[in-house]
Amino acid sequence: MxxxxxxxxxxxxxINLTADLIVAGGGLSGVCAAITxxxxxIKVLLVQDRPVLGGNSSSEVRLWILGATSHMGNNNRWAREGGVIDEILVENTYRNPEGNPLILDMILLDKVTQEKNIQLLLNTAVFEVDKEGDQIKSITAFCSQNSTLYQLQAPLFCDATGDGIVGFLAGAAFRMGxxxxxxxxxxxxxxxxYGELLGHSLYFYSKDTGRPVKFTPPDFALSDITEIPRFRQFNANEFGCKLWWVEYGGRLDTVHDTEKIKWELWKVVYGIWNHIKNSGEFPEAENLTLEWVGTIPGKRESRRFEGDYMLSQKDLIEQRSHEDAVAFGGWSIxxxxxxGVYSERPGCNQWHGKGIFEIPYRTLYSKNISNLFIAGRIISVSHVAFGATRVMATCAYIGQSIGMATVLCKExxxxxxEVLTKGYIQQLQQKLSLNxxxxxxxxxxxxxxxxxxxxxxxxxxxxxxxxxxxxxxxxLTTASAQLFPILKGELPVFNIAVNALKPTTFKTSLRISERAGNFTPDQVLATKEIEIQAGEQTINLxxxxxxxxxxxxxxxFxxxxxVQLGFTEERVTGVLSVxxxxxKAVSNFGKQTPPADAGVDEFEFWCPQRRPQGQNLAISFAMPQPIFEKSNLTNGIDRPVSQPNAWVADPRDFSPTLNFEWDEEKKIKQIDLWFDADFDHPMESVLMGHPETVMPFCVRKYVVKDQFGxxxxxxxxxxxxxxxxxxxxxxVTKKLTIEIEHPSELVPAAIFAVRCYSEIKL
Ligand SMILES: Cc1cc2nc3c(=O)[nH]c(=O)nc-3n(C[C@H](O)[C@H](O)[C@H](O)COP(=O)(O)OP(=O)(O)OC[C@H]3O[C@@H](n4cnc5c(N)ncnc54)[C@H](O)[C@@H]3O)c2cc1C
Known part of the structure; x- marks a missing residue:
């Protein structure tokens, strides 16, 4: 005793702890910075004030992770973010295609604890900063679960806390509004x-119990649902982040008034549920019960810190190039x-860019605290640009850039x-790209x-x-198009499988994107109108x-x-129909027609369909297009951009094989293979299920052999x-052989790149 x-x-x-890097905040930006x-x-201390990781993507808030793919509802093709966030999303789709938020928590905990260089402190809140000159020396954090105070020391700090508590306490320049x-x-x-800050949201989940369930609301529930101007939009079957517009707090201090905002949101959420259960307007809700109500509001916006550059609307819309680009984004503004929920206005004002935009390194560190990186939603952007950079896959990408920059800082x-001013940006870009x-x-x-x-x-x-x-x-009830990668020079004649129900005029055009790498077909190269007779036929275009x-x-078309168009179940890396x-989920109404003074472009949306839909059009051409050559393996781009950038085997090849031969023996310690896990698929992490656990283009089986077999x-x-x-x-070998299997009879094997090294190259 x-x-x-x-x-x-x-x-x-x-307890005193030291590390090379302290990451405060275990949302996706912090997690991806720490893992990278x-x-x-790098020895990392990851300090997270909550019991699980993931921030707004965790089971505490339950937002689906999105980024440049924008629910597949914009013109950014093959734009899912790569690196650690790709690995997490692909893993989540494999282990959790149903989108259970608890399984995502598990995966994030699994990924972080697999890293022996990360010491993770959960339930531990940073509340104090110790400084010397313009540098942070240590931070202090308290864990309520083990009643322990931690003093954490490192040469580098990354603030990924969403509200920027480290930057705030350290005196870093910031803006709000x-x-x-x-x-x-x-x-x-x-x-x-209109308002200068985005508010918080809090969600609920409901479940069918199979028998009638009563609901008695708390006294604090909103009693008059008509206080919510859009109350007619409620629907008994919608819950979770589909109700993103249940938002409040944009006129308050979104840091210090958070508890007040949470109570208002609880009032609204229980009021909505009371309306659904007891208004009599939703008989289908008879057997529904509340399964979960958020206890922590999802925070959209608070402080934005100032770096050496502030990204703004024109950077995004004009897709400006930055020599120090280390990431990209692609969500709409x-x-x-x-x-919020009490507004008469639409829940959001979203305008898309014609393609993805670059995020420069200068936006990722504080301009006046010299050892502080700023990650996630607090980076150096204007309020308007923040409207696009704030989504979680983009925040994660930013985190990865910071994680990799710390390697150069240490080395x-x-x-x-100084990574920028002393000329290390290209090295940083290469290290990121190689990962x-x-x-x-x-x-x-x-x-x-x-x-x-x-x-x-x-x-x-x-x-x-x-x-x-x-x-x-x-x-052909909706205008449709086939996206083909084509080489420079004369275009082939396209043979199109068509079935006309009666004689008609078939209108077609050939379009490209004005800007290389974009997928907004804003340039019409040719149009054709063809009179066709009834029946199945092949049209030569x-x-x-x-x-x-x-x-x-x-x-x-x-x-x-x-008219009916012929479609095929065959799929090939880097080829899509749109x-x-x-x-509507991402304000795509087929065409974007912004007000004249909004400073955004007018253009059409041409987007793919989700599998099992999204088949390619049965269009063939006699003149072959050598676009899947082995030279793609070494062209330095590992995803489809202006071309597919993949070597693809002939589907009739029973044993697709790659051989790499040298004149003299080479020592090989490491081999990196880059397969196609479909960068076009947004892989929403929660709520929304996915029909497949493995992407149809992804090589599942491979064998690596030396020169002797x-x-x-x-x-x-x-x-x-x-x-x-x-x-x-x-x-030690003069020859490396890689044998791969076709993913299926309908999809030939593809590889973007093979790299190999004599020593370990991380
Ligand atoms: C309602 C809503 C809807 C949204 N919709 C989407 C969407 O559909 N898709 C999408 O991708 N994005 C969406 N966003 C945006 C996105 O969720 C945020 O911008 C993003 O989560 C920011 O990432 P982050 O890593 O910077 O911060 P967060 O995800 O907020 O993570 C920060 C972490 O730091 C921790 N922390 C805070 N203070 C401390 C401290 N003192 N000590 C230690 N840890 C601390 C927090 O607990 C949290 O876990 C939405 C946001 C909201 C609120």
């Missing part, structure tokens, strides 16, 4: 009447009325700003990679002639056009109810984008 005499005062147990750094050998229109010439800068003895973080305009060039020095041979290559197999017919550069072309359809590594259940093979014992 422990017995203590009465004493005047006692102190908390105190830890994998490169919205800039005037003039400061950055932003057409979307809001008026004071998505602002909300400050009155070269640099402060965050899956695609950065627009950056090509991978790695002197240590042995593959470019080898003679590459492959057992076959898909000599692409489109698709001539018709598996199904679909009515010769646009008579030559392409100045290799690029994707859109073969567009105007809607025509009298439709001029509507996706000895198997040095094999795998038969891959589902990830990236495979990093580190051999226990380095092999």
């Amino acid at each position: 422990k017995k203590e005499q009465a004493s005047a005062k006692r102190d908390l147990t105190k 750094a830890a994998r490169q050998g 919205a800039e005037s229109k003039d400061e950055f010439d932003e057409g979307m800068a809001p008026t004071a009447e 998505d602002l909300h009325p400050a009155d 070269e003895g640099l402060l965050p700003r 899956g973080q695609y950065i627009p305009g950056v090509n991978i060039q790695d002197q240590l990679d042995l593959i470019p020095q080898s003679e590459i041979s492959v057992s076959s290559t898909l000599n692409f002639r489109g698709f001539d197999r018709v598996d199904l017919w679909k009515s 010769d646009f008579g056009v030559a392409l100045p550069e290799a690029s994707y072309v859109f073969i567009v 105007d809607a025509n109810d009298d 439709f001029n359809s509507i996706n 000895n198997v040095v590594f094999e795998k038969d259940d891959n589902f990830q984008t990236h495979q990093r093979i580190i051999l226990d014992e380095a092999m």
